[in-house]
Amino acid sequence: MATTTPLTAPAQAPEERRSTGNHAGRSKSELLSLYAAISPFYILFAIFGLFPIGFSLYLSFQNWNGIGAMRFVGLAQYQFMLSDPIFWKSIVNTFQIWFISTIPMLFFALVIAFMLNQQIRGRSAYRIAYFIPNVTSIVAIAIIFGSIFSNNFGLLNAALEGLHLDTVEWLNTPWGIKVAIAAMVIWRWTGYNAIIYLAGLQAIPTELYEAAKVDGANLWQVFFRITVPLLRPIILFTVITSTIGGMQLFTEPQVLVGNGGGPGSEGSTMVLYLYQQAFINNQFGYGAAIGWGLFVIMILFSLINWRLVQGAGNRGSRKGVRA
Amino acid sequence: MAPNRRTFLAAASGLLGTALLGTSGCGARGSYLTPEGTISLWYWNRSISDTLLAKTPKATGVRLVPQKIGGDFKSKFLTSLAGKAYIPDIVGLNEDVATYFPDADQFVDLFDVGAKDVESEFLDWKWQRGVTPDGRMVGFPMDTGPTALFYRADLFEKAGLPSEPDQVAQAMDTWEKYLEAGSTLVKKMPKKTYMMPNVDMVYNQALAQQGKRYMDEKNKFIGDGPQVREPWDLAVDAYRRRITSNTNDWTSDWNAAMSTGRVASFVGAVWMGQVLTDAASGTAGKWRVCRAPGGAGNSGGSFLGIPKSCRDPEAAFKVIRYLQSPENQVVYGLNEMQLYPSAIAAIDDRRAQVKDKFYGGQVINEVFGTSAKAVKPVYLSPYDNVVGPAFSDQITNIWSAGKNPDRAWKDALTEADRQLSHLGLI
Numbered sequence: 001m002a003t004t005t006p007l008t009a010p011a012q013a014p015e016e017r018r019s020t021g022n023h024a025g026r027s028k029s030e031l032l033s034l035y036a037a038i039s040p041f042y043i044l045f046a047i048f049g050l051f052p053i054g055f056s057l058y059l060s061f062q063n064w065n066g067i068g069a070m071r072f073v074g075l076a077q078y079q080f081m082l083s084d085p086i087f088w089k090s091i092v093n094t095f096q097i098w099f100i101s102t103i104p105m106l107f108f109a110l111v112i113a114f115m116l117n118q119q120i121r122g123r124s125a126y127r128i129a130y131f132i133p134n135v136t137s138i139v140a141i142a143i144i145f146g147s148i149f150s151n152n153f154g155l156l157n158a159a160l161e162g163l164h165l166d167t168v169e170w171l172n173t174p175w176g177i178k179v180a181i182a183a184m185v186i187w188r189w190t191g192y193n194a195i196i197y198l199a200g201l202q203a204i205p206t207e208l209y210e211a212a213k214v215d216g217a218n219l220w221q222v223f224f225r226i227t228v229p230l231l232r233p234i235i236l237f238t239v240i241t242s243t244i245g246g247m248q249l250f251t252e253p254q255v256l257v258g259n260g261g262g263p264g265s266e267g268s269t270m271v272l273y274l275y276q277q278a279f280i281n282n283q284f285g286y287g288a289a290i291g292w293g294l295f296v297i298m299i300l301f302s303l304i305n306w307r308l309v310q311g312a313g314n315r316g317s318r319k320g321v322r323a
Numbered sequence: 324m325a326p327n328r329r330t331f332l333a334a335a336s337g338l339l340g341t342a343l344l345g346t347s348g349c350g351a352r353g354s355y356l357t358p359e360g361t362i363s364l365w366y367w368n369r370s371i372s373d374t375l376l377a378k379t380p381k382a383t384g385v386r387l388v389p390q391k392i393g394g395d396f397k398s399k400f401l402t403s404l405a406g407k408a409y410i411p412d413i414v415g416l417n418e419d420v421a422t423y424f425p426d427a428d429q430f431v432d433l434f435d436v437g438a439k440d441v442e443s444e445f446l447d448w449k450w451q452r453g454v455t456p457d458g459r460m461v462g463f464p465m466d467t468g469p470t471a472l473f474y475r476a477d478l479f480e481k482a483g484l485p486s487e488p489d490q491v492a493q494a495m496d497t498w499e500k501y502l503e504a505g506s507t508l509v510k511k512m513p514k515k516t517y518m519m520p521n522v523d524m525v526y527n528q529a530l531a532q533q534g535k536r537y538m539d540e541k542n543k544f545i546g547d548g549p550q551v552r553e554p555w556d557l558a559v560d561a562y563r564r565r566i567t568s569n570t571n572d573w574t575s576d577w578n579a580a581m582s583t584g585r586v587a588s589f590v591g592a593v594w595m596g597q598v599l600t601d602a603a604s605g606t607a608g609k610w611r612v613c614r615a616p617g618g619a620g621n622s623g624g625s626f627l628g629i630p631k632s633c634r635d636p637e638a639a640f641k642v643i644r645y646l647q648s649p650e651n652q653v654v655y656g657l658n659e660m661q662l663y664p665s666a667i668a669a670i671d672d673r674r675a676q677v678k679d680k681f682y683g684g685q686v687i688n689e690v691f692g693t694s695a696k697a698v699k700p701v702y703l704s705p706y707d708n709v710v711g712p713a714f715s716d717q718i719t720n721i722w723s724a725g726k727n728p729d730r731a732w733k734d735a736l737t738e739a740d741r742q743l744s745h746l747g748l749i
Contacts, residue, residue, distance in 0.1 A: 063747065066401040067426040073747075080745045143575070152570055153579035171576075172569055172723040260712065263723035279398050281709060282422065286745070 059288035066282045077289035086265050087290065090273040091297065093178065093266065097253075098246030101182035106238055108190045110231070113197030114223055127198070130191035141184055142255035146171075149180040177257055177267040184252045189245070193238050200234035201227065240305055247298060250275065270294050355634070356409050361386040362639050365411040367396045370465070370625060370662070371646060372655035383645045385638045404429060404630070412633040413642060416626040420462040421703045423628070424455045431629040433460035436640040444649060448700040449665045453626050456540040456702070462626025463643050466652075466662035468592030469695035470528060470620040472501075473599060476611045476683065478516060478587040482508040488613035488685065498529055498557045501616035505566035508587055517568035520577060520586050522722040523715060525561045528590040529554035531620035537711060537739070538704035542748060546710055546739055552732075558718050559728045569722065578602035590615045592622040593663045593691045600681050607680060612687045619697035624665070663691060670695055709746065713738035 060077055062070040081087050116126055133141075148155045149170035157167040170176035204227070212222050228235075253267040259276045261268025268276070274294065278287025357363040362385050364376075376389045390411065392399055397417065403410045416423065423430065433453075438460050442450060445464050453462030472491070480486040484504055485494045495501040502525075505518030519525070530536070530551065537546035561567055570580045580586040582603035589595070599610070627647065629639045645651065649666035653674050656662040664670050670692045678684045717731040717738075 065422075065425070067404050067423065067429055071747075076745075080741075083741075147575045150574065150576035150579070152568055152576050152585060153583070154576070169569055169723070171571065171574075174724070260716070263719045265716065279395070282401065283745075 056288040056291055059285055060292050062285045064284045066284050070285075073285065077286050078293070080286065081289050081293055086268065087273060087293070089265055090261070090268045090270050093261070094247060094249060094269045097178050097182050097185070097249060097269065098243070100178060101185040102239070102242045102246060104182075105186045105190050105242065106193060106235070108186070109193035109238070110197055110228070110235075112190065112194040113201055114227055116194065116198055117201045127195065130194050132191070133188050134192040136188070138184075138188070138251045139255050141188060142252060145180060145184050145187075146256055149176070149183075171257060172263050174264060174266040177253075177262050181249070181252050181256060181267055184256065185246075185249070189242065193242070196238055197231065197234060200231050204230045236308070239308075243301065243305060247271075247294075247301065270297070356390070357388040359634075361388045362412045362633075362635060362642060363387075364389045364413040364415075364642065365392050365396075365400065366390075366415045367392060369660055370415050372659050374659065375646060375651055375655040379642060379645060383638075383641050385635075385642050387642055407632075410630045410632045412629065412635070413639050414628050414630060415465070416462050416628050418468075418623055418625060419708055420453055420626045420628075422705045422708065423461055424705045427455045427459045427461050429631050430459075430461045431631060431633055431636045431639075433463055433629065433640065433643075434458075436629070436636050438463065438640070441644060444666050444668065446665050446667060446670075446695060446698070448621070448698045449624065451700050452703055462628050463647060464665035465625045465627055465647060466656060467665045467695055468594055468621050468623030469663060469691045469698060470531060470590055470592050470615050470622055471612050471687075471690045471694055472588060472590050472615045473595065473610060473612055474588035475584060475606070475609050477609045478512070478584060479508070482511040482516075482587075484508060486611070488611050488690070491611070492613040495616045496614070498525070498617045499560075502557070502560055502564060502566065505561070506564050509564075509566045516584065517586050518566040519561070519568075519589050520570040520572065520580060521567050522558050522562045522569075523718055524567075524572075524589060524591075526554050526558035526715065526718045527622070528615065528620060529557050529617055531622045532615075532618050532699070534699040534701055536701060536703060537707050537714075538702070540702050540704075542704055542706065544710070544739065544743055544748075546714070547736055551714065555714070555718070555732065559721060562722045562728075567722070582606060590620075594623060594661065596681075596687070597661050608683050610682050611685055612682055612690045614690060614694065619694040619699075621695075621698045624663075663695065667696070706743070706746065706748065709742050710739045713742060 059070075061072060061074060063073045063077075064070040112130055116123060116130070120126070147153075151157065151167075151169045151171060154170065156170065160167050168176055170180050208226050208230075209222060212226060217225070248271055249269045250271040253261060253269055253272050254275075256262075257267040259272070259280050261272060261276075265273075270290075271294070274287050274290040277283050277290060355363065364387060366376075366389060368391060371389070373389075376387070379385070379387050379389075396415070397419075400411075400414055446467065449464045449467050453464060454460045472495070474491065476486040479491065484507060485491050495504055502518075508516065508518050533550040533554070535545060535548065535550040537544065537551065539545050568580055568586050570576045570586060578601075581599055582605055584606065596612075600607075603610075627643045629636055629643070633639050647666070649664070649668035649672070652662075652664035652666045652669035653672045657664055657669065657675055658677075664675070669675065670688070675688045675692070676686050677688070679687055714735045717726070717735040720726040721728050721731050
């Protein structure tokens, strides 16, 4: 699209220039009212967007408990952050939870979307059923998952006991906590992603499937040779959105294992740690520094994502050329 | 009717005006949410009886406007302090009242408005907790949380342990004896029943019985002393004996453990009784309460403070005095809300001596009253909640990840050091 505009632009330019470029054609009051009409967004953005960003940067160079005077400490907060094992642990935790939740989640979502796309009776009912977890309150989910993963009386441990296997103290062990949190994420977001995949699936021409049927392809071949390749852009989109969601993981661990992230801070995520430092320990300067630390990590991660998307785009177009 | 251009612009500029006003209002002094001539009070759910608050204006002659603040109470209060706007005239402060001590000048010194007159009415140790080391009174005593041993008499009997409150208190007057009894109980009833819910409880409750904590009054770190090491060793002992069910507090697991009899006892504050009766109503009549091993302790409890910006500190203090009078602490605090009194007369009041069916008709106030009066005064510093987690996290690491206790102790000290140097204290 970007390449076509220079070609058509000169033809429209003279007229356009006259209407937008000529300020003398409008009275001052008219201009004022126009600016007034678009100003709410900019004012609200300045107050609730720009100011907090600037203030948090300022705060990250201070030591402040939220009440008394701020004390300028230079880069001490950042220095402390880099030597803070819990900060690094929370980053590792976030990525571990993200990894063990996103991959199964997107896989299940794809399979579910594929099945929902088949000619079955009561399709809409299934679609709604899969989407419902997404609109359920996280606090309610956490309570349910808390009792599923409970150490002594959990549903999961009862099942293990029934099978004469050893029980696991899910909410006390490092991996147990992460699996429990990841399970909540999977349960909540699988249906949501499935709906997005479903929309993508419906954009795939039915002729391809019909041709495959004629050629005698089985369900697995159809899935891996037609559905997955043609869904690639949609899959990338869901990878990016679940990356953003995964980096922001907060409520699930907070409700499941508390502000400290549970035994050994194994369930502490980056945002939860920020919240704990700023709003529980009242170290607002350090909290702000963590916020900027996260900002850097997110930038790095976005770059990686961007490269992935670009790379995939190039491969796709090359294939297109060859075909 | 569709709005025309003029009405749209008017509405838009109105919105703009509101936004600008909203921000410029921040700096203004005397911006209150309640009208002039009234006293506003911030409290959280179940910290003061609503019936009592409704009666207050008539009884004190002060136009009181109570505001129940839900969720993140402290954050909201700090936000109003930081913004210097909409600060309440009276505010509820939690057990961490000491975190306000470095900024005690943000509060009215309650001694200036006549707190001295009623000092003798209250438990001394509780009173001291609201006073800074240099003698400014920030928090006025509300409820307290004296601790005791809650136990299942039937399970103790089955395990061959004493089961009458007096006998239990005598046989388990130290933590060592209590832990030993735990080993006996677990041996007699293996796999199904544990002595206590978790290891952390031993550490926290034994620490709550000490006369010192992590910091001294000059904010020097003393957390490597015996007052911390002894509770630590007891917790390690409890872990080694395998007499805990590793059930975390405030979980459905804890509720289930209590209602099914998997856990035979725990040391907890008086308000845990409410949690217990809610969770395990089916076990009514089987529980008893007696003096805790290791002596009296306190966990929890709250205070009322008057921020500096208060419009009428005298009137505000009148309200505080009325709300926390011994009479009202018994009638509306203890008997209506299960908030344990800090006023001595309220603890001794005849109306507080109620036989409780849940505890087999025991008058549990006799136990908690004795405990409340025997708590040692302790200096809680503004930094206890910064240093404390370093130790409690390592205790958790010992029982949940099997970390070597000596290694854990060293790590706890290193971490406490790191946190304090971060604050610029060392």
